[in-house]
Amino acid sequence: MKLLDSLKEQTSQAVSRLRGQIAGRYASPLDMTQYGIMGMNQRNVNYIGRYNRRDLFPLVDNKLLTKKIAAQHQVKSPTLIGSLQNQHEVAGISELIGAHTEFCVKPAHGSGGKGILVIKGRDIASGNFIKSSGATITLHDLERHVTNTLAGLFSLGGRPDFVLIEELIHFDNVFSGYSYDGVPDTRVIVFQGFPVMCMMRLSTAASDGKANLHQGAVGVGICLRTGRAVRAVQYNLPIHYHPDTDKDLLSLRVPHWQEVLELASSCYDMSGLGYIGTDIVLDRDKGPMLLELNARPGLAIQICNNAGLLPRLRLIEGLFKKHRLTVTQRVEFAKEHFGVYEA
């Protein structure tokens, strides 16, 4: 009898230990549902699948097309110096660049920052180009880069690609110290024209200058009402200071906030896609500009904002006559309902 009791006790202990281990490692799906955290399947089936029309994807995947429709809808984006679509145009690249000394060469179908060449200046004597790293390249090197891009070296699946040459963006000084050797960009998720959630991605030494969160970049959730930092996260865990520059991340405040939100919101009318991520950069002189759109925005933004996406999305789904609202009204609605700080 004693043996049986001790056996019972042992098994119950083992079960509770196991339960503790599982609870320590895995979140309860019920909790996650209650908090409205959105999972990959939910996003794919109910948001991307339902609100993003397949035939509109090229508008987003091809940066040249994105730029064209942005120009049509008076959405600000970095000025296009020129584009190349065929190999025979490569010879005329120096005419295309003309007197520009600062520009950026990009593949139209690139992803993850691949194949982007940033030219900061020109050597007056030799006419060589100076890269952002300080290294110089000749015109021939530049042509080779463009040829490789056209042949699909940087595009997904190696499809033939186009090349965009854009004016260089001068980052707003407010961000100095927040990002380590990289491009701080603002990602706003826009659902049916309403800005829903926002974050900034700051590159770190660990992420090698890239803004990829799973490679160690810092994500900073941004309050929709004020543009102030809500929470900063690296490797899924909250942090307070930038790991490389030691800057207080929670003191971050995005300038031109109203403009940023209105720009993001207007991307819906421009692209027709219901659920998009808009990547916005802030230029020192020209203010917020649309860098690119993403029809399959990631879910890590929830971690940066310490909030689930679903309650926000469902509130918007519950609205009626959404199409009647203007950009300003949609932004006002988002600020009113999705803000974290009092004004």
Place this chain on the structure above:
Amino acid sequence: MVSRGVFYFVTAALFLVGLCLIAYQHINFEVPFIPGQERQLWTVEAKIEFDAQLNEPVTVAFALPAVQPGYSQVKQSTSSLGYGVNYVDRLGAKYVEWTRRSASGAQLLFYRSEFLADPEFNGSSMKVPPLRQSVEPEPYATAIREIAEDGYSHSADPFSLTVQVIRALTVENESNSLLKAQYRPTELVVKILESAGVQAREVGVLTLEDGRRNRSLTERVAVFSGSKYQIFDPLSGVSGMRSNELIWTDSGASVLDVAGGRNARVSFSMLKNGVPSTQAGNLRAEINRAAGAELLSFSINSLPIEEQSLFKNILLLPVGVLIVVFLRIIVGIKTSGTFMPVLIAMAFLQTSLTVGLIGFVAIVGAGLVVRSWLSHLNLLLVARISAVIIVVICIIGSVSLFTYKAGLTEGLKVTFFPMIILSWTIERMSILWEEEGYKEVFKQGGGSLFVALCAYLAMDSAFIQNLTFNFLGLQLVLLSLVLVMGNYTGFRLSELKRFKPLAAQIKSYRNGDEKESEHHRLKRELRELKADPHNTLHRWLHKAPYDGSARADTNTAQEPPADPAAPSPAADAEAKNSASKEH
């Protein structure tokens, strides 16, 4: 978008129809669910090809399988358009004879027979052959006589004599190489034995392996001692028959004789099926009855054997696919390439698991090393992939060669790997390595292998093989399951881990100046909105409750009044105008 109702209806219908089909087959034809309750039924198909000579009568004689212990022939049939068919018995040897007055061009004849593996069956058509007088020319006669005499003095009975003779023939010397140049191995052994006064004859043996095609007979020697006989392999000297070996010709005559044709060849394909024990009994009872009626009513079984063995693998694929869908959607394992793991698992079925795993890791590893060098060359994609394909083929070739030389025939099986798929895997993993680092490569590579392993374990099980091959209805059930999973919007298991810190944070902290958790507040607001859509929206937009008195205010606002009843077309147009102006 198809409405949910239709979707669920279609899915349920597929599921039910599938189940009904399975139940129908199970009840009506006693097709078993568990493969253990069955007997093996081998279907062997011989394909005879030859080129007919113009304007000449054609006679094709094809030896019928021998009667032997262990296998009972259940039924036989031929397929031959335009030929007369006759089963003949010529000097104790049974033939099927096809005849035609004239034919031209390539000819194709089929003979098909079913054998029930039956340990109780004891009949045999093997007859002791008469002892022939040797009439070999010199110098072969002397060489044969020498080996025979030497073997005779070192042996006790015909069987040990055979072993001695075969061993003597393995020695490399002048007279042996002379003999081997003149005679086939079996022919030589028979001649030596006959010169020693032992009855022996050549037999053709077919090795039965499930789903194999383009097989030919292997030659063996039957050695007689009185009325008993044993089968010997003329090269290794191994005696006896394995359980999966079937004697086809036991009369010493050739398996195929074609008059009026050239380039004749015969190839065999075979397939294993399970039949329930009860049906096996019926089959045995019907052996002597005229064949013709289809005994087993599986639809797949009416196809030619070659296609059947193809189908056997194809019908397994959905099981693997289902597992991939499950592991990706519900569990959230990352794999490199969506269905690459299933194809790898199919390759594992052909090789064996250990050989497959070692082969896969070796090939991909070596491929990655070569590919990292290729990436320095800055090649274009198509050329790069092509280079990787050639490298993969070289790796597979050298692996087979080295392992074979080292005496491991298992290594030859790496050729079953799908090379193009492997090349793409290498390419993808190499890009992943450059972009995301080696960790991600191991994660995805390990994930792919894990999924492949799960798919392999499922597809390798005799139970599932039996189900997929015998029950076509199962495919519909699988399809409905895939459809249901495609509609799953819940969390993946991996996300429970990924969002664990987030869930803990939301639970314990409140953001910024929030007085109430956001998810509570937004849910309450959604309830308010649902309860009274018009007023709530109006209040939210204009920060004042909607009623008649607020009308004056709303007119001055930029938004036209939200009319709770039916908005007039004019109001609609106005709204659109104001919206477009705003953009």
